[in-house]
Amino acid sequence: MSDLRPIITNSRQPARRLVSVGPEDDAERAPGERMSFFHVNDTEPETIGDVSYEPSSVAQVLRETVLGKGPISWCLACAPFALLSFYFRMGATWVFWLNFITMIPLASILGDFTEELALHTNDTIGGLINASFGNAVEVVVAINALLAGEIRVVQGSLLGSIFSNLLLVLGSCFFFGGLRHQEQSFNATAASANMGLLALSSIALVLPTPFAEYYELHDEQVLMVSRLAAVFLLCMYAQLLVFQLHTHTNMFQNEEGEDEQSAKISMTVAVFGLLVTTLLVALFSNFLVDSIDGFTEASGISRTFVGIVLIPIVGNAVEHITAVTVAMKNKMDLAMGIALGSSTQISLLVVPLTVIVGWVAGVDMTLNFPHFEIALYILSIFTVSIVLSNPTCNWLEGSLLITTYIMLAVGFWYEKIENY
């Protein structure tokens, strides 16, 4: 029975239990066998509820969180180099890539601390916390870029995150899951609810855009329309939370009543870890954003491409791997919950949030996206909704979505925007 997965809470905890990329597997592995990059646990986790981790100390847990992720944790080694490259001015390209790679594991660590904090509260507040911090990296990067006045990068990174989740992650889930299992089914209700909300957000994005071009609106009115639309979107997001966490909670229950894992670290440690990681993310993303100028000049890659295709990888890489692994374990609802929920969150929460933050900070951030990007956004939603209209999926649909993403990327590679 495929039930509805939490759309927004973005809780990766059930997914995390199924994915083991770490030292716990060492004991099970036969001698001589190499550890694969994705270690897919083929055995169905029947005894999920009984699994009890017994961390002996906070230090061990923290070590597990930070270093226990295999290749992803290796990326942390770039951190000191990233700092060095910035302070010794090693060149924009180096700064960009080193900070880029450094941030990927930080996203994962941030997610872990969020989970731990959420476990200390009840379902509702926990869902709220997961909802708010689920895309913390995207929010931090966007606000950094906003305060630096890089509006194009902000718009690009947000739109790119949505594209990435909607097409690349979802497509990979369908593709790799479909390679393993001939056909997988999922719950269409949650999918269509998400798509409906995305369509709403697409209307919001379209709203100010034609005014700036077709009719004689001053930029103030474009700003006003953007800000009003942002307020509406945030109201919609609040209603979504009320819907999922209050009035219709019974639609989104954990299957088979699994016991929630007990928290591994205390609440204070979790909050502390969360704050520290967020600060680190802010620091490195600051360097990243600063280096974009020089990077685009040195490498010749357009600013749009950097925003739409490259930067979202930072926030999404880990989620991507998790979702694909889960999909390969035939838990498609879970995978889709992650992918679709993330894109809905970004479009309903993060995008209007940046507009409001810009309003407060005095930066003219609008929803005035280039027409090309809006058209592609709408067409992507259209394509995905067609694919999701049928409650089964296969590898071909996955490949379709991935190809869509690649075609978009090609388009953005060649895009040159004036007047931005």
Place this chain on the structure above:
Amino acid sequence: MSSNWQPIDSYQQNNGTPDRVVTFSESSDKGDDAGVDSSPHDKMNFFQAVKKVQKLRRLERQQTRHTKSARKDGEHAPLIQDSRDLFRGTEKDDTSKPMEQPTVLEALIEIVLGKGVISWCLACAPLALVSVYFHWGATWVFWLNFMTLIPFASILGDFTEELALHTNETIGGLINASFGNAVEVVVAINALLAGEIRVVQGSLLGSIFSNLLLVLGCCFFFGGLKHKEQKFNATSATANMGLLALSSIALALPTPFAQYYNLHDSEVLLISRLAAIFLLFMYAQLLVFQLHTHADIFENDGDDAPFTRISMPVALAGLLTTTLLVAFFSDFLVESIDGFTEASGISRTFVGIILLPIVGNAVEHVTAVTVAMKDKMDLAMGIALGSSTQISLLVVPLTVLVGWIVGVDMTLNFPHFEIIMYVLSILTVSIVLSNPTCNWLEGSLLITTYFMIAVGFWFEKIKNY
């Protein structure tokens, strides 16, 4: 035993049993919803929905009339007959009790004044006349005529229903179809003859937006607040959406040409007129489909001689009189738009798209929401979606052709922004309807969409129109 003939319908999702052409069900007079043995939710086309709502209203009136006559002396009749009371407790077919035939006068008073709050708006009628002849100022004229027209829509609906009852199913359906949106047609043609093309386009598009987003959204929202989750038949919903998509192509057709390819306006006109003919043709086929070739026999619940309150000549006379009155007051309304937009600063587009459709839609809106809260979502959706389909397939091309005849250059050349909004609304609604259950969040989503579009139109200022 009544029989239900279920046609093989391309829309119907047969589970691979094409030999099941005729089904007999053992239903007797079990009430309204009995007799359909397939899905619990009927495929509700627009005409069936309208008829069903009319029947519910008739039953309620019969009941209240009966209780009124059975009331003891000294007991007061309720001063305000709330239209919301109309549907309370009408689940059973109450044909067993003897009905009294009201006099013509009683019936007319019921139609005109028996609608509670809405009937009070009729008090604006003399004020509206006074405001025009004594030059009270465009804002007063606008709003007074606006308020006057709202109850007329309801009265017109009643006379239409009475007339339709005197004819057979097919002609009755036709009459309902034609006069269902009479107010929109009259307002549009008035504006057309006054040369207010932008207002015409706006009011038609706005009617579609209002039905598709606001009415449907309110149905889902208020119904969802009452019942956690409601089901509806997705098949008929999809059929309607398909027709709306067709109309959106027609609306989009001339628009790019006027901009991108430097066509003369005469060619834009020609494209619009051809597209209008195709749309009307499609509408005629829709009528044939729903009233003739695939006319599901409406549940036979012993209502062979429907209870009509007034005779056919009276109904016809009432219909014509009301239509003339609507034309009269909408004339004043349209003339005052110029002064109103100047005085109030509201854009002409906003007046056309948001304000004018309220006139034709307010009553339908209240009816649909009330029905939805009674868990008859198919009925409510039939009204909302059917109305928007009718406007897009009938009224819009009709105005183009009327313009052709009269010599006014009415085209389907809508501003790009409005076309985009139209297409996106259809997309959003079709996504929401793809899943055969609904809840309050989806309703709120649609209502929010409408508000955002309204915000967009508030700021819209069109040049070259």
